[in-house]
Amino acid sequence: MKIATFNINGIKARLPRLTEWLAETRPAVACLQEIKSLDETFPGKEIEALGYHVLTHGQKAFNGVAVLTDGKAGFEPPREVRRGLGIDGPKDGEGEQARYLEVEAIGPSSTMRVACLYLPNGNPRPGPKFDYKLAWMEALRARMAAIWAEEVPAVVLGDFNVIPEDDDVWSVKAMANDALMQPESRAAYARLLGDGWTDALRTLNPRGGVWTYWDYQGGAWQRDHGFRIDHVLLSPECADRLEAVGVDREHRGREKASDHAPVWVELGT
Protein backbone atom coordinates (compact mmCIF):
# COMPACT_ATOMS: atom_id res chain seq x y z
CA MET A 1 0.00 0.00 0.00
CA LYS A 2 1.10 3.51 -0.79
CA ILE A 3 1.12 6.17 1.95
CA ALA A 4 1.89 9.75 0.94
CA THR A 5 2.40 13.22 2.36
CA PHE A 6 1.82 16.47 0.48
CA ASN A 7 2.08 20.04 1.77
CA ILE A 8 -0.43 21.61 -0.60
CA ASN A 9 0.01 25.27 0.52
CA GLY A 10 -3.67 26.17 0.49
CA ILE A 11 -6.58 23.95 -0.56
CA LYS A 12 -8.46 26.78 -2.28
CA ALA A 13 -5.58 27.54 -4.61
CA ARG A 14 -4.52 23.90 -5.02
CA LEU A 15 -7.68 21.84 -5.44
CA PRO A 16 -7.12 21.13 -9.18
CA ARG A 17 -3.50 20.06 -8.52
CA LEU A 18 -4.54 17.91 -5.55
CA THR A 19 -7.34 16.10 -7.33
CA GLU A 20 -5.21 15.30 -10.37
CA TRP A 21 -2.39 14.06 -8.16
CA LEU A 22 -4.82 11.77 -6.29
CA ALA A 23 -6.27 10.47 -9.55
CA GLU A 24 -2.85 9.88 -11.12
CA THR A 25 -1.00 8.32 -8.18
CA ARG A 26 -3.86 6.92 -6.09
CA PRO A 27 -2.28 6.65 -2.61
CA ALA A 28 -4.15 4.43 -0.14
CA VAL A 29 -3.58 7.07 2.54
CA ALA A 30 -2.73 10.71 1.84
CA CYS A 31 -1.68 13.20 4.52
CA LEU A 32 -2.07 16.88 3.65
CA GLN A 33 -0.54 19.92 5.32
CA GLU A 34 -1.21 23.65 5.09
CA ILE A 35 -4.79 23.25 4.01
CA LYS A 36 -5.29 26.86 5.24
CA SER A 37 -8.97 26.21 5.64
CA LEU A 38 -11.56 25.67 8.34
CA ASP A 39 -13.10 22.20 8.48
CA GLU A 40 -16.44 23.62 7.31
CA THR A 41 -14.97 25.33 4.25
CA PHE A 42 -12.74 22.43 3.18
CA PRO A 43 -13.95 21.11 -0.21
CA GLY A 44 -14.55 17.57 1.01
CA LYS A 45 -17.18 16.79 -1.60
CA GLU A 46 -14.78 17.25 -4.50
CA ILE A 47 -12.33 14.84 -2.90
CA GLU A 48 -15.01 12.35 -1.89
CA ALA A 49 -16.10 12.36 -5.53
CA LEU A 50 -12.77 10.68 -6.30
CA GLY A 51 -13.59 7.90 -3.85
CA TYR A 52 -11.60 9.23 -0.88
CA HIS A 53 -12.73 9.57 2.71
CA VAL A 54 -11.68 12.87 4.33
CA LEU A 55 -10.86 13.89 7.88
CA THR A 56 -9.67 17.45 8.49
CA HIS A 57 -8.15 19.36 11.38
CA GLY A 58 -8.44 22.85 9.99
CA GLN A 59 -7.69 26.42 10.93
CA LYS A 60 -8.46 29.71 9.26
CA ALA A 61 -5.81 31.16 6.92
CA PHE A 62 -2.82 29.19 8.16
CA ASN A 63 -1.73 25.66 9.04
CA GLY A 64 -4.33 22.89 9.01
CA VAL A 65 -3.86 19.19 8.23
CA ALA A 66 -6.01 16.44 6.75
CA VAL A 67 -5.94 12.68 6.20
CA LEU A 68 -7.55 10.96 3.21
CA THR A 69 -8.15 7.23 2.82
CA ASP A 70 -9.00 5.46 -0.42
CA GLY A 71 -12.53 4.13 -0.17
CA LYS A 72 -12.28 2.66 -3.66
CA ALA A 73 -9.44 0.46 -2.40
CA GLY A 74 -11.58 -0.68 0.50
CA PHE A 75 -10.35 1.65 3.23
CA GLU A 76 -12.68 2.82 5.96
CA PRO A 77 -12.94 6.53 6.80
CA PRO A 78 -9.97 7.65 8.93
CA ARG A 79 -10.75 6.86 12.55
CA GLU A 80 -9.57 9.77 14.69
CA VAL A 81 -7.15 8.92 17.48
CA ARG A 82 -5.90 12.38 18.40
CA ARG A 83 -5.81 15.94 17.11
CA GLY A 84 -3.21 18.34 18.44
CA LEU A 85 -0.27 17.85 20.78
CA GLY A 86 -1.43 20.32 23.42
CA ILE A 87 1.16 23.00 22.64
CA ASP A 88 -0.12 26.58 22.40
CA GLY A 89 1.15 28.80 19.59
CA PRO A 90 3.92 31.39 20.11
CA LYS A 91 1.58 34.38 20.52
CA ASP A 92 -0.13 35.12 23.82
CA GLY A 93 -3.62 33.72 24.01
CA GLU A 94 -3.78 32.31 20.49
CA GLY A 95 -4.30 28.74 21.68
CA GLU A 96 -3.19 25.68 19.78
CA GLN A 97 -2.46 25.70 16.06
CA ALA A 98 -3.84 22.93 13.81
CA ARG A 99 -0.71 20.88 13.08
CA TYR A 100 -1.29 17.28 14.17
CA LEU A 101 -3.90 14.68 13.26
CA GLU A 102 -3.45 11.02 14.18
CA VAL A 103 -5.77 8.34 12.85
CA GLU A 104 -6.26 4.63 12.49
CA ALA A 105 -6.28 3.75 8.78
CA ILE A 106 -8.24 0.54 8.40
CA GLY A 107 -7.86 -1.20 5.06
CA PRO A 108 -8.93 -4.54 3.63
CA SER A 109 -5.63 -6.23 4.41
CA SER A 110 -4.03 -4.14 7.15
CA THR A 111 -4.58 -1.53 9.82
CA MET A 112 -2.06 1.24 10.33
CA ARG A 113 -1.60 4.09 12.77
CA VAL A 114 -0.97 7.23 10.72
CA ALA A 115 0.15 10.54 12.23
CA CYS A 116 -0.02 13.55 9.89
CA LEU A 117 1.97 16.58 11.04
CA TYR A 118 2.97 20.09 10.06
CA LEU A 119 5.87 21.07 12.28
CA PRO A 120 6.43 24.78 13.00
CA ASN A 121 8.88 26.50 10.69
CA GLY A 122 10.70 28.28 13.55
CA ASN A 123 11.84 31.41 11.75
CA PRO A 124 12.92 33.99 12.69
CA ARG A 125 15.54 32.67 14.99
CA PRO A 126 16.25 33.25 17.80
CA GLY A 127 12.85 34.16 19.19
CA PRO A 128 9.49 32.82 20.36
CA LYS A 129 8.77 31.06 17.06
CA PHE A 130 11.99 29.07 17.26
CA ASP A 131 11.31 28.21 20.92
CA TYR A 132 7.85 27.07 19.84
CA LYS A 133 9.35 24.81 17.18
CA LEU A 134 11.63 23.10 19.68
CA ALA A 135 8.86 22.70 22.27
CA TRP A 136 6.63 21.20 19.58
CA MET A 137 9.36 18.72 18.63
CA GLU A 138 9.68 17.60 22.25
CA ALA A 139 5.91 17.08 22.46
CA LEU A 140 6.04 15.12 19.21
CA ARG A 141 8.80 12.93 20.57
CA ALA A 142 6.70 12.13 23.64
CA ARG A 143 3.67 11.31 21.50
CA MET A 144 5.76 9.08 19.21
CA ALA A 145 7.09 7.25 22.27
CA ALA A 146 3.49 6.59 23.32
CA ILE A 147 2.67 5.22 19.87
CA TRP A 148 5.81 3.11 19.99
CA ALA A 149 4.70 1.65 23.33
CA GLU A 150 1.46 0.50 21.71
CA GLU A 151 3.51 -1.70 19.36
CA VAL A 152 1.23 -1.04 16.41
CA PRO A 153 2.37 -0.58 12.79
CA ALA A 154 2.79 3.18 12.56
CA VAL A 155 3.76 5.85 10.03
CA VAL A 156 4.51 9.40 11.18
CA LEU A 157 4.74 11.69 8.19
CA GLY A 158 4.42 15.24 7.03
CA ASP A 159 6.24 18.54 6.71
CA PHE A 160 8.82 18.38 9.52
CA ASN A 161 10.45 21.68 8.55
CA VAL A 162 13.85 20.16 9.36
CA ILE A 163 16.73 19.61 6.92
CA PRO A 164 18.31 16.59 8.62
CA GLU A 165 21.80 16.52 7.01
CA ASP A 166 24.05 18.72 4.92
CA ASP A 167 23.42 16.55 1.86
CA ASP A 168 19.69 17.22 2.17
CA VAL A 169 20.10 20.79 0.88
CA TRP A 170 21.40 22.29 -2.36
CA SER A 171 23.52 24.84 -0.51
CA VAL A 172 24.47 24.60 3.14
CA LYS A 173 25.78 28.15 3.02
CA ALA A 174 22.56 29.64 1.68
CA MET A 175 20.48 28.03 4.43
CA ALA A 176 22.99 28.18 7.27
CA ASN A 177 21.06 30.68 9.38
CA ASP A 178 17.64 29.20 8.75
CA ALA A 179 15.69 27.54 11.55
CA LEU A 180 15.27 24.47 9.31
CA MET A 181 18.87 23.40 9.75
CA GLN A 182 19.97 24.74 13.11
CA PRO A 183 21.82 22.24 15.33
CA GLU A 184 18.92 22.26 17.82
CA SER A 185 16.40 21.42 15.08
CA ARG A 186 18.59 18.65 13.71
CA ALA A 187 19.32 17.23 17.15
CA ALA A 188 15.60 17.04 17.93
CA TYR A 189 14.98 15.22 14.64
CA ALA A 190 17.94 12.90 15.25
CA ARG A 191 16.47 11.97 18.64
CA LEU A 192 13.37 10.62 16.87
CA LEU A 193 15.58 8.37 14.76
CA GLY A 194 17.59 7.48 17.84
CA ASP A 195 14.36 6.27 19.44
CA GLY A 196 14.18 3.70 16.64
CA TRP A 197 12.05 5.33 13.93
CA THR A 198 13.22 4.80 10.35
CA ASP A 199 13.57 7.75 7.94
CA ALA A 200 12.22 5.95 4.85
CA LEU A 201 13.64 8.22 2.17
CA ARG A 202 17.09 8.43 3.76
CA THR A 203 17.20 4.64 4.16
CA LEU A 204 16.70 4.04 0.43
CA ASN A 205 18.73 7.13 -0.63
CA PRO A 206 21.65 7.06 1.82
CA ARG A 207 23.75 9.50 -0.21
CA GLY A 208 21.20 12.31 0.05
CA GLY A 209 20.58 14.78 -2.75
CA VAL A 210 16.81 14.25 -2.88
CA TRP A 211 14.66 17.37 -2.45
CA THR A 212 10.99 17.75 -1.49
CA TYR A 213 10.73 21.57 -1.47
CA TRP A 214 11.72 24.31 -3.90
CA ASP A 215 11.10 27.97 -3.05
CA TYR A 216 8.89 30.05 -5.32
CA GLN A 217 11.55 32.77 -5.35
CA GLY A 218 14.71 33.21 -7.30
CA GLY A 219 13.95 30.52 -9.87
CA ALA A 220 14.65 27.85 -7.26
CA TRP A 221 12.74 25.16 -9.16
CA GLN A 222 14.44 25.88 -12.49
CA ARG A 223 17.87 25.86 -10.80
CA ASP A 224 17.00 22.82 -8.67
CA HIS A 225 17.72 24.80 -5.51
CA GLY A 226 15.77 22.60 -3.14
CA PHE A 227 15.97 20.74 0.10
CA ARG A 228 14.38 17.85 1.97
CA ILE A 229 11.96 18.70 4.78
CA ASP A 230 9.00 16.37 4.13
CA HIS A 231 9.68 13.08 5.87
CA VAL A 232 8.14 9.64 6.39
CA LEU A 233 9.11 7.90 9.63
CA LEU A 234 8.32 4.22 10.06
CA SER A 235 7.87 2.02 13.11
CA PRO A 236 9.86 -1.26 13.00
CA GLU A 237 6.85 -3.25 11.73
CA CYS A 238 6.47 -0.84 8.81
CA ALA A 239 10.20 -0.47 8.17
CA ASP A 240 10.38 -4.25 7.60
CA ARG A 241 7.74 -3.84 4.90
CA LEU A 242 9.36 -0.85 3.11
CA GLU A 243 9.58 -1.62 -0.62
CA ALA A 244 9.96 1.78 -2.27
CA VAL A 245 9.98 5.51 -1.63
CA GLY A 246 9.61 8.42 -4.01
CA VAL A 247 9.13 12.13 -4.57
CA ASP A 248 6.57 13.15 -7.20
CA ARG A 249 8.92 15.87 -8.48
CA GLU A 250 7.08 16.33 -11.72
CA HIS A 251 4.07 17.73 -9.88
CA ARG A 252 6.24 20.60 -8.55
CA GLY A 253 6.81 21.80 -12.11
CA ARG A 254 3.15 22.14 -13.04
CA GLU A 255 1.09 25.33 -13.34
CA LYS A 256 0.08 26.81 -9.97
CA ALA A 257 2.00 24.11 -8.10
CA SER A 258 2.63 23.95 -4.38
CA ASP A 259 6.19 24.76 -3.34
CA HIS A 260 6.39 21.21 -1.95
CA ALA A 261 6.30 17.96 -3.93
CA PRO A 262 4.45 14.87 -2.65
CA VAL A 263 6.52 12.15 -0.93
CA TRP A 264 5.34 8.54 -0.71
CA VAL A 265 6.31 5.09 0.55
CA GLU A 266 5.18 1.72 -0.69
CA LEU A 267 4.73 -0.86 2.08
CA GLY A 268 4.33 -4.56 1.31
CA THR A 269 2.09 -6.90 3.20
Next chain:
DNA sequence: ATGACAACTCATAGTTGA
Protein backbone atom coordinates in the same frame (compact mmCIF):
# COMPACT_ATOMS: atom_id res chain seq x y z
C1' DA B 1 20.93 43.75 4.85
C1' DT B 2 17.12 43.45 1.48
C1' DG B 3 14.03 41.44 -1.72
C1' DA B 4 12.61 38.05 -4.63
C1' DC B 5 7.21 34.74 -4.63
C1' DA B 6 2.81 32.97 -3.18
C1' DA B 7 -1.49 32.50 -0.40
C1' DC B 8 -4.49 34.32 2.70
C1' DT B 9 -7.47 37.98 5.06
C1' DC B 10 -13.78 41.46 8.07
C1' DA B 11 -8.00 42.86 1.73
C1' DT B 12 -6.67 46.78 -1.57
C1' DA B 13 -1.55 46.34 2.79
C1' DG B 14 0.03 43.30 6.19
C1' DT B 15 1.08 38.61 7.90
C1' DT B 16 3.02 34.14 7.27
C1' DG B 17 5.81 30.97 5.24
C1' DA B 18 10.77 28.47 4.24
